[in-house]
Amino acid sequence: MCEHPEGMGTVQEVRIAKRTGFCYGVREAIDKAKESAAAGNLTHTLGQVVHNEGVVRELTQLGVRSVESLDDVDHGAAVVIRAHGVKPEVMQRAEARGLEVIDGTCTWVIQEQRQLQELVDEGYTIVLLGTPKHPEVVGLLGFAPDAIVVDDEADWDRIPRRKRMALITQSTQPPWKFEKLAAFMVNRAHELKILNTVCPVTIRRQEDTLETAQAVDLMVVVGGRHSANTKELTRLCEIAGTRAIQIENAKDLTDPAPFDAVVAVGVTGGTSTPIEDLRDVAERIYLLAGTPAEQARASELARRALDAAATPAGRTTSLPERKVAAGAA
Numbered sequence: 001m002c003e004h005p006e007g008m009g010t011v012q013e014v015r016i017a018k019r020t021g022f023c024y025g026v027r028e029a030i031d032k033a034k035e036s037a038a039a040g041n042l043t044h045t046l047g048q049v050v051h052n053e054g055v056v057r058e059l060t061q062l063g064v065r066s067v068e069s070l071d072d073v074d075h076g077a078a079v080v081i082r083a084h085g086v087k088p089e090v091m092q093r094a095e096a097r098g099l100e101v102i103d104g105t106c107t108w109v110i111q112e113q114r115q116l117q118e119l120v121d122e123g124y125t126i127v128l129l130g131t132p133k134h135p136e137v138v139g140l141l142g143f144a145p146d147a148i149v150v151d152d153e154a155d156w157d158r159i160p161r162r163k164r165m166a167l168i169t170q171s172t173q174p175p176w177k178f179e180k181l182a183a184f185m186v187n188r189a190h191e192l193k194i195l196n197t198v199c200p201v202t203i204r205r206q207e208d209t210l211e212t213a214q215a216v217d218l219m220v221v222v223g224g225r226h227s228a229n230t231k232e233l234t235r236l237c238e239i240a241g242t243r244a245i246q247i248e249n250a251k252d253l254t255d256p257a258p259f260d261a262v263v264a265v266g267v268t269g270g271t272s273t274p275i276e277d278l279r280d281v282a283e284r285i286y287l288l289a290g291t292p293a294e295q296a297r298a299s300e301l302a303r304r305a306l307d308a309a310a311t312p313a314g315r316t317t318s319l320p321e322r323k324v325a326a327g328a329a
């Protein structure tokens, strides 16, 4: 292991951004899977409920298995739909097969699906801002198969000119991109209906990440390598002028070089990253790059950083242990 020799680290403070941890949609879906397993049901999730090693391991230990298709669901098993939601056909097929469906679709996504359906019924040409193969977008397209999905600016020229157009977005798209696309579309339609479906959790998380980034020398962003909302947090930190490194978990932190001469480090995470992972990352930073005094108290300091972030208002974990500690913070 290539840690600093004792005494060489400079980090004195690790600050965890507020309102991080699971978003409520992800938390609810995980809780539903756990509750079903605890009630003694054979429980499957349709796709991994969250792309996080620790959570998947915990669910596996509880007997919850992830399946890629309804065809893989055992007879008599309960199937949990994850927060991203699915196409209506998937629900219909599950019902036709007589499976017990536990709908973990996030309430925000359910609202998006309804709004999209209304736009279809009203005859709008629909533009959906989103990442094309993202499960939430795939599910949304089940409600509006003809919607035009666009992502980066390079795609936008594909948007036609029509009399009546509507714009809607995947929940985790950056607000700035949505606003820019809305402005772009103003000249492309006689009537333009704009539904801002960027999730408030996404907006708050970006605000809190920015606030933290502005107060530290370096940011560590924790989340799935392919997670769009995690990548966006990294990009935001850099826009704020604060260097940022992105990792999946504490195990990825093996090189002290990025922490050279750094005194204060901020830690933030994507919507699928449990807040406990942020605590582990904070502890790892103290051990890897803290001053000798901080190295010696790494565990205690990391716990304090978590308690400072996990206020009741920002409580975002599904684990009962943290609910108690957050309430006491």
Ligand code: SF4
Pocket (backbone or CB within 6 Å): 023, 024, 025, 026, 083, 084, 106, 107, 108, 109, 171, 172, 199, 200, 201, 202, 271
């Ligand atoms: S980011 Fe928002 S919309 Fe998406 S699952 Fe989480 S709470 Fe729901």
